[in-house]
Amino acid sequence: MIHFLSIFCLLSSMKTPDHLLKPVDDAAEDDSVLHYTARANRDPVFLVPGLAASGLEYRKKTDSTYKVLWFSISHILPGNWARFVEMMNPIYDPKTDTYSNSPDYDIRPIDYGGMGGVVYLDKTLEWFTKTYENMVNALKEVGYEVKKDLFGVPWDFRTNTINTLEINGEYERFKQLIETSYAINRKPAVLIGHSCGCPFVQHFLLEYVKPEWVQKHIKTFCTFNGPFGGAIMAYHHLSCHAAWIIPVGASVFNKITQKLASIYWMLPNSQAYSPDQVIAEMKNSGEKITFATMNKTWTDTGRDWMAIAASKATSRMEKHNGHPGVDTHIFFSHGKKTASKIIFDDSKPKWWEAEAASVENGDGDGTVPYESLVVPRKWSVPSGKKLEFHEFNDLSHLSIIKDKKVIQELVNIVSRD
Template sequence: MGERGFLFLFATFYTFFIVSAKPDLNPVVLIPGDGGSQFKAKLNKTTTVASYCIKKTNYYYDLWLNLEQLVPFLIDCFVDNMRLEYDNVTRKTHNSPGVDIKIPGFGGTDTVEFLDHSEISLTTYFHNIVKAMVSWGYDRNTTLRGAPYDFRKAPNELHEFLDNLKSLIEETYYKNNNKKVVLLGHSMGNPVTLYLLNHMTKAWKSKFIKSFISLAGVWGGAAKPIRLMISGDNLNVPIVKSIAVRREQRSMPSTAWLMPSDQFWGPDEVLVVAPTRNYTVKDYKQLFKDIDYETGYMMWEDTHKLINPLTAPGVEMHCLHGVNVTTPGVFVYTNKTWQQSYPKTIPDNGDGTVNMRSLLGCLRFAKGQSQPVYHKTFDKAEHMQILNRKDVIQELEKILLPSEPFINKHSGFKDSLN
């Protein structure tokens, strides 16, 4: 072979290697928020809330998110199957009698990319982020993992999940040649992740964790769960009455956990204006008594100190969230709406779900750790839509990809978001 032939062959191999090789990526684990995991249920019930509700199944069917279950009448069956029951002796919850629930897909990305296994666009969750990351060189289930969990519960009842999440992080680290793992959470997934990190040793975090990226983090609670406790939330489904789903929503300890924190709201700041009195963060006991749901106060007692006061995670942080979206701030009830329907809402700034003061909570970490805390806001980025925003995904690309140039690393990115 002559010199020219050798150079041609070398150039061919070099080009193939550069174009085909993948960047040296830190693997990522996705931690979803409230409502961000699929549920499957199997029924063996002795009674139902209505004659048209199914008592028994010999298979697991889609419970959440199942849009067919949210239609009138059937929603009563859904609420009864999805709700939890609270044991005021053990201070723990359990499924509705005769309902067995599984959270599918732990370790993979399928069940956090879409909330319905049929993968219709209405139930898109992490999909656009995952699709973009695959175009950057990530591989589903290898360098990109998912950690769905029972979002109805707070960390005091998620010990098995947290043990599994710890193991998943370690497995992902070793599976990827000892590359440190990036944790990417959305909404309630962020305080859940913080709880885990607060209970891990400095040595463990130093070995296994590269950074923690928070999207729309709920660091100090939000006003919205108070409305949910009082009169329910129709999940922005016009045909659903808020009162129809309140029983299930109230039964979730995570709802109590996400109520406004007294570290973020002052004792004299009114959150609820009711026909007979006003309520602030110091009035929760009386509020739950007045709405005849004192179980809610017990769940609040169980959960409100889990990350309160905030303790820094002890790892590099990237906090990304929306601003300038009209967000519930104060609820004004009349005799007609009290405990029955949506109140008048006095707006606040935030991302549509989480109030600004809570979103900014991650800035408090800067004073409590040596690792850097980065912060970036996105105008009009709504709480759920932040997962689909091109500018947010571009920011994730900057954070996750190696700083050195890499040929073909942008391949398919634009198409993945159109």
Template sequence: MNGIFIIMASIVSLAVAQQSPVLIIPGTGGNRLEARLDKSEVPHFYCSKKADWYDLWLDVKQLLPGAIDCWCENIKLLYDAETSTFSNNKGVETRVPCYGDVCGIEYLDPSLKIGDSAYFHDIIQAFADKGYVRGENIVSAPYDFRYSAHSNKDDYVNATMTLAEDLYEKTGQKVLWVSHSMGGLWSHYILSKADQAWKDKYIEAWVPVAPAYGGTANEMKLFASGNNEGIPGVSGKTVREEQRSYESNFWLLPSLYLWDENEVLVTTPSRSYTSKDFADFFVDIGFPDGKQIYEAMKNEVYGLEDPGLPTFVRYGVGQETPASYEYTKAGDWDNGLKQTNEDGDGTVNRRSLEAGLAMKWENADHKAFDGEDHTSVLKNKDLIAELLELANA
């Protein structure tokens, strides 16, 4: 009888050992960001000048009308045109918590465990139900989402590759690499540039969910008018300066590979702008630094090379997604806006989600989930079941 238990224990042990560890790369705004303040000036008397470490992102109370002015001032970046570098605003120190764990991506606002705040919870819990341990064999690589691969803040590329190596060494199994949204750009940047021998040794497969490979057309509105993301009582103009300050938003501009150079993205009474007119666009919206930032980045981080490993692209479709914008009043970027839509997940255009098809990636499988949007797809039961199967969980 004891022999049977020994054999069963060995089988169970082997099954657990064969499970792939999981590494998750979140999207923009998809992980917590902490700040510490020591400021000499603030935009309003009620904004704090000093504060010990607190959640700068996400704490929904900071996004309420009035309070959001303090938040914008604290989270925006400063750009130095002479050195072409970005830094925190004066008197603000930031850090990314929970690297190598999942506590920074499971719930974005730890006090709000519902809706979009429960970002990766469904996926993480599904793996936990199969015996995975948070921070052990299911981990994440959160980052300061205000920056792009051009800055590679905190040596994020090498740190994430090392995290994957550590998972492999700890478990003896190749890593299932999962990403969402802009995490797909970071993942593609890392994996397409990694040595093939490294990928063959450490990575089982990559599952980009709702990847913004080729950017999105709605970045044009973000830069021109600001995007209030549907926050009640907050205008696009309130958040425009903060959104323009993110280096990563330049990374999310429509790709030259996917948008034809004659395809109009923005039109005004005086002229139209296509993907070849980004430099002029930034000057005309009154943001000349944008031209310099874009020119510095465009030759480094916009490639769509074959990532060179098994890739399972999963995304929502059937959602009205911004395709182009018309501003009906000359010189007015805050009023008279008309929007034209196309298919996508409500945030990312379908052509961007399916860039692997357009670029003829050899080992990529694409599947669309009709009716799912950019974030709801993360809670899709069929997608979660696929992830578990790919990890042999």
């Protein structure tokens, strides 16, 4: 009874702001899906989740079985939090720009290639933590079969930068999974990315595999609310304490968020921000922080390693932020209040260890600003390739992959009668 009441109280206290890492969406939004009949012609589909939307599991190296790390409600029950933070936090080496796990633990994505690590984060809280579930259900109705022509690509968002995806085997495993699908189906694949899953796929196509491999194995790339130009919300989480949906204090949870490798991918970059664009301001002094001076946020507050991580991540995001060389569909939504400037509370001696005084909003999907979502409009389209935009209004960052109208458009791209 005590255990049940603890969980009930935690769930009752959860807030659902339209937040950067938010794994669930507004309950009021209609996320039902249409019903389909089977279609004979189906392109193999790969689903790549966004930041914090992949299930992870762990084991001590002295143990033989894995347990759920991300996410289980048990981790935030009294007495469990410190160990959870220890397992979640990677070790960052600024000299090599690499992240590694604690030497005591093995951590890996759940059900790589299957759906267990991409449709929801906690089976006991499936109603609350579902992500790709509606899309998967629709694809199954069309006739897709898991690990035959429907594949999930969960990835470790804690430890992977664009750089480490190339050197730690993550991209090679993705490549081999696509080749396995091709051997089964004899058809090129459709790669679907949501949020950080978009640059994950984009850089894979542009930097890791050769163009001739892409032409043989990949038919289409579909992006959903991709942060191609970054997001002020990422800067917010990395600069000061910021609350999240998990019902623990902002000062506590930032011990995790500020060490997540892939949150640095989502920092503002030059694709969407001009050097003199103001992204933050001090409430008392009026000092303005621009995109060009963003790294001073960390160097001036004794967090040099964060400035290094930020610089490395944004430079890689900017390096090859262009058309991926295959037919591409950009799904994006806006009409939600989205952070455009952070107001820090410099009345406090260590403002970076406190929550922001306020947040000014502009247009976007609630997480990614409009200017970042439409960066692909600047891309140069290779001859013979498509770049099509699918624009939706008043859908938040995650609800775009749940919405029935969006899913219907996707189903018509990947399958035919």
